[in-house]
Amino acid sequence: MxxxxxxxxxxxxxxxxxxxxxxxxxxxxxxxxxxxxxxxxxxxxxxxxxxxxxxxxxxxxxxxxxxxxxxxxxxxxxxxxxxxxxxxxxxxxxxxLLKNGSLSDLIKRTGPLPWPLAALYTAQIASALQHAHNHGIIHRDLKPTNLFFGDDGRVILGDFGIARDTHDADGTDPGRTVGTYAYMSPEQICADGEITGKADLYALGCVLYEMLSGKPPFKGANFAQIWDQHLRAVPASLREQGMECPEWLEHLVMQLLEKERDARPFNARAVQGFLRDHLEDEFGREYAEVIRGRFAAP
Missing domain, CATH: 3.30.200.20 (Phosphorylase Kinase; domain 1)
Structure with a gap:
C-alpha cells in the first residue's frame, strides 16, 4: 500500500x-x-x-x-x-506528554472533590474554553477523561479530535450527533446545525456536577435513557444530597445545565470571572495557591 x-x-x-x-x-x-x-x-x-x-x-x-x-x-x-x-x-x-493522570482518575480515586478545588478547576477549564472559542474552536467532547494535570497541578484540556472549527465550512459535521453521552448538550443530541460555545458550557456544568458529587448529573442503562434526561430532566440538587457546596456554586451548576442555551452564562469568560470573584472573597487574591495548598489531593 x-x-x-x-x-x-x-x-x-x-x-x-x-x-x-x-x-x-x-x-x-x-x-x-x-x-x-x-x-x-x-x-x-x-x-x-x-x-x-x-x-x-x-x-x-x-x-x-x-x-x-x-x-x-x-x-x-x-x-x-x-x-x-x-x-x-x-x-x-x-x-x-501529560503524565499525571486525568480528572476522571482523580475522581475515581478520591470521590467528590472539595468544593473550592472543584471551583478552581472549573475556572481553569473555563479559561481554556474561552481561548478556544475566541479562535473559533468548539471542543464538543469536554469530559473528565479529557482533562489532565500538569506537573504544577493545573488542569489542562486535551483531545480536540471531534472539535468543531467554525472557520472550516467543510468540517462542521452538519446533522451529526457527536460527543460523549453523559456530557452532551441538548443541542448536540438533537444534531442542531448551530452548535456554539454554549454546548461546551453545558458539558462544563456536567463536569462541575461530577466533581462535586462524584458522578455525572444523569445516568442510565443506555444512551437513550441518558439523552432523554439531558433533554427533559432536572438534575438532583447537590445540597439536598448532602454535598458541601455553597449556594452560589450550585446556582452556577444549574445555570450551566440549562436546557435552553440562551439561559446559560453568556460565555466561558463570564463563568471564569464569576468563580474568580467568589474565590477571591473567600480565600483572597492568591486563592489558587491557597486552595491547592489546603485542598489538593496528594
Whole structure:
C-alpha cells in the first residue's frame, strides 16, 4: 500500500524530529507513543495515524483538521502542541506528554472533590474554553477523561479530535450527533446545525456536577435513557444530597445545565470571572495557591 500523497497536507510540517518509545495507548484512529526530541521539550507524546486507514479521506482530513486546530491554540490550560507531519509515510502530530493522570482518575480515586478545588478547576477549564472559542474552536467532547494535570497541578484540556472549527465550512459535521453521552448538550443530541460555545458550557456544568458529587448529573442503562434526561430532566440538587457546596456554586451548576442555551452564562469568560470573584472573597487574591495548598489531593 503506497504512502499518502504529501500534497494532501493542509498544514506546514514541523521541522522537529522525534524518536518513538513505548506505546501509551491505541485508539481507533492512531497510536500514541512516548517520544523524545532534541527540538522540543521532552518527553513528548506523538500520535501516529494507523496505516490501514491512511487512505481514508475522511479520517485523514479529520486528523489534519485536528493539527490545524491545535496550531491556533496556545494557552496554559490547553495541551501544548508541537506540530505534525509525515513519519515513514504516516501522518503524525506531537504534543506535550501529560503524565499525571486525568480528572476522571482523580475522581475515581478520591470521590467528590472539595468544593473550592472543584471551583478552581472549573475556572481553569473555563479559561481554556474561552481561548478556544475566541479562535473559533468548539471542543464538543469536554469530559473528565479529557482533562489532565500538569506537573504544577493545573488542569489542562486535551483531545480536540471531534472539535468543531467554525472557520472550516467543510468540517462542521452538519446533522451529526457527536460527543460523549453523559456530557452532551441538548443541542448536540438533537444534531442542531448551530452548535456554539454554549454546548461546551453545558458539558462544563456536567463536569462541575461530577466533581462535586462524584458522578455525572444523569445516568442510565443506555444512551437513550441518558439523552432523554439531558433533554427533559432536572438534575438532583447537590445540597439536598448532602454535598458541601455553597449556594452560589450550585446556582452556577444549574445555570450551566440549562436546557435552553440562551439561559446559560453568556460565555466561558463570564463563568471564569464569576468563580474568580467568589474565590477571591473567600480565600483572597492568591486563592489558587491557597486552595491547592489546603485542598489538593496528594
Amino acid at each position: 503506497s504512502a499518502p500523497e504529501p500534497r494532501r497536507l493542509k498544514f506546514i510540517p514541523t521541522a522537529a524530529t522525534f524518536r518513538l518509545g513505548e506505546p501509551l495507548g491505541v485508539g481507533a484512529v492512531g497510536t500514541v507513543y512516548r517520544a523524545e526530541s532534541d527540538d522540543v521539550p521532552s518527553p513528548a507524546a506523538v500520535k501516529v495515524l494507523h496505516p490501514h486507514i491512511a487512505h481514508d479521506d475522511t479520517v485523514v482530513d479529520r486528523f489534519q483538521r485536528e493539527i490545524v486546530i491545535m496550531e491556533r491554540l496556545n494557552h496554559p490550560h490547553i495541551v501544548r502542541h508541537y506540530g505534525g507531519g509525515m513519519m515513514d509515510g504516516r501522518f503524525f502530530y506531537a504534543m506535550e
